[in-house]
Amino acid sequence: MADRPMQEPTLLLLTALSDEPRHGYAIVQEVLAISGGRVRLRTGTLYAALDRLVQEELIEVYCEEVVDGRLRRSYTLTGGGRVRLAAEADRLRAVASEAQRRLGLAGGFGTAGPSVPKGVTA
Template sequence: MPRGTSEVSEPMYFVLAALRGGPLHGHAISKSVKELSGGRVQPSVGTLYGILERLNERGVITVDREETVNGRNRRYFRITDEGQALVQAEARRMQAAASLVLRPSGAPFAPRPYGA
């Protein structure tokens, strides 16, 4: 498991986000990632399967099932509870970072007290 959410790349984030809707196979994950990212993230097949392998090794996704369709194996992946927690933590981290930049111009920065 990663030490922090900073180890989640943008493509990994969108793969995890895609799997929040339920188990998907590689091609469906790729289409969902493209849609969720507004077309910004379009990993090649090799890159996508590398991401899936790394996320599976980290325990944040797992193989849900395998089936054969038109003579080809199709592997479905699902997000684990750890993966849900990771993608939610990463979303909160990005939201907090964005709020610093998107606050009204000239608005004072009020850091949160340590430990709050």
């Protein structure tokens, strides 16, 4: 399964768990922040993805606690999840680098946005 590129929600979810364990609502908020507000995971999508990623052993339950009478489960990345996320980050970096090379953007993207190659009007 590692041969296929990750879907964006999976990539964002694993990224959200890469620095510390989080519970469902915190994952939703972190994905929203990481994506710059573009991706808002719905509850059904989130918990289906969490169940799948637990089965794939990319994440695991870190702890469970009862908060306001409800079970709160926190998740964390496994060693295999870290390896898979790092491989996907490398793949994306290589694709982006090749796109920049082909566009003549050898210096990459600066803080002001992409530079425009000679002869191209923005």
